[in-house]
Amino acid sequence: MFRWFHKLASTRNFYRLAEILAPWLAILCAILLGVGLFQGLFVAPTDYEQGESYRIIFVHVPSAWLSLFIYMTMAFCSLLVIVWKMKLADIVAEVSAPVGASFTFLALATGSLWGKPMWGTWWEWDARLTSELILLFIYIGYMALRASIDNPATRARASAILALVGVVNIPIIKFSVDWWNTLHQPASIMKFDKPSIHPTMLQPLLLCALGFTVFYFVVMLLNTRSLILERESKSSWVQERAAEGRL
Amino acid sequence: MLDSFSTLIKRDLTLSLRRSSEWLNPLVFFVIVVTLFPLGVGPDGQLLSEIAPGVIWVAALLATLLALDGLFRDDYSDGSLEQLLLSPHPLPLLVLAKTTAHWLVSGLPLVILSPLLALLMQLPLQALPALLLSLVLGTLSLSLIGSIGAALTVGLKRGSVLLALLVLPLFIPVLIFGSGCVAAAASGFETSAQLSLLAGLFFLALALAPWAASAALRISVEA
Numbered sequence: 259m260f261r262w263f264h265k266l267a268s269t270r271n272f273y274r275l276a277e278i279l280a281p282w283l284a285i286l287c288a289i290l291l292g293v294g295l296f297q298g299l300f301v302a303p304t305d306y307e308q309g310e311s312y313r314i315i316f317v318h319v320p321s322a323w324l325s326l327f328i329y330m331t332m333a334f335c336s337l338l339v340i341v342w343k344m345k346l347a348d349i350v351a352e353v354s355a356p357v358g359a360s361f362t363f364l365a366l367a368t369g370s371l372w373g374k375p376m377w378g379t380w381w382e383w384d385a386r387l388t389s390e391l392i393l394l395f396i397y398i399g400y401m402a403l404r405a406s407i408d409n410p411a412t413r414a415r416a417s418a419i420l421a422l423v424g425v426v427n428i429p430i431i432k433f434s435v436d437w438w439n440t441l442h443q444p445a446s447i448m449k450f451d452k453p454s455i456h457p458t459m460l461q462p463l464l465l466c467a468l469g470f471t472v473f474y475f476v477v478m479l480l481n482t483r484s485l486i487l488e489r490e491s492k493s494s495w496v497q498e499r500a501a502e503g504r505l
Numbered sequence: 506m507l508d509s510f511s512t513l514i515k516r517d518l519t520l521s522l523r524r525s526s527e528w529l530n531p532l533v534f535f536v537i538v539v540t541l542f543p544l545g546v547g548p549d550g551q552l553l554s555e556i557a558p559g560v561i562w563v564a565a566l567l568a569t570l571l572a573l574d575g576l577f578r579d580d581y582s583d584g585s586l587e588q589l590l591l592s593p594h595p596l597p598l599l600v601l602a603k604t605t606a607h608w609l610v611s612g613l614p615l616v617i618l619s620p621l622l623a624l625l626m627q628l629p630l631q632a633l634p635a636l637l638l639s640l641v642l643g644t645l646s647l648s649l650i651g652s653i654g655a656a657l658t659v660g661l662k663r664g665s666v667l668l669a670l671l672v673l674p675l676f677i678p679v680l681i682f683g684s685g686c687v688a689a690a691a692s693g694f695e696t697s698a699q700l701s702l703l704a705g706l707f708f709l710a711l712a713l714a715p716w717a718a719s720a721a722l723r724i725s726v727e728a
Contacts, residue, residue, distance in 0.1 A: 340720075392674050392677060395670075395673070395674040396674045398670065399667075399670040399671045399674060402667055402670050402671075403657065403658075403667060403670075403671060406661050406663070406664075406667055407661065412660075412724055412725070412727070415724045416657050416721065416724050416725065419653070419657065419717060419720055419721050419724070420657060420671060422717075423653055423675070423717055424675075426713065427674075427675050427678075430678050430706070430709075431674070431675075431677055431678055433678075434677065434678035434681045434682060434702075435677070435681070437681070437682075437685075438681040438685065
């Protein structure tokens, strides 16, 4: 198990793995998103309370899920960086951050679009929206720290510490925002009771969530490949491949 | 071990007392920021007393942030930080000593000055004990959490803006419970829940932050 892990951790092996995996995952992603979005937008019935506008959940929920999932991936990679100084983990963390920030922004934007017809306002200081906004700030801080350190080894370890500090703080922030929200929230806001979601809606939602996740993996693999090339441009295997014209 | 702790505190206190602008400026900043609010939103006493807890807390948070930038910077530029890293004493303890000394010259004056600002902002008198207590616990946590950010950014050229970006999101829980505590006291409610939560945050930060900050310092200085 450990040897396998060690092999995968070398940038060269990962590059080859990514080369093989990325096209297949891209096809899988296209199928999942195609079926999921079609079912969600055309097949799933209209909601009796929210009308058509509920359909934004097929984008909103997967984005929100990914915003957390990607942060957890980054934190896990950061742990690998701190413990084993693994170069590959740093690369994965670096390419994941902008993707995670984009999904966080997408979740906020779609939430705001949904809020306009439902709550009558673009922005409500709802607990989930607020903690998602703070998550976006944390992503931005992480990327800003990465951008301002020139030395690669320092950058890897400093940003890893920040990501891990963030992971300890995210649940605390989430809890405190929930608590703050229950105090400040005016009672006039409509609160939807969580209806148990109907299978015809749940199935496309799950397909979309899976599709978005695979999409993240495709983007991560592609960006990781190009970053590996950039960082290892002086190593012999990259030079060999470049000479043979198969990068 | 405790010797090194108290020696370092004494040294840092002496140094900052000699360079008084370092800790006076954030204090003046604190007062000016709070003064800006009545000028910005109007002198209506009702409104002011309503927003007072939030305003005082946000101003205290920003003042702490302003002071944080200097936590390790002077020691970094004159090389004494490297001596600290080389010393045989456990680094988290030394970081804790530096943070404590820093709080004594930046956080504690904020707490002492806050009743005056509460007066300016028409905060009801009954909220004063809650304000003082929450600020003591809160600024301690802010200094501890901020020490991680200060350690991460100490070697960087334009570190101070970055420091704000990094630590402000992490300050949010302290702000929520701190201003919530004062607001509850101002309207005559029980504040023990908020104070307990603030104390919880403080102890959590006390247990974890010195370790994270010393790891960050090692990285920043090695580079």
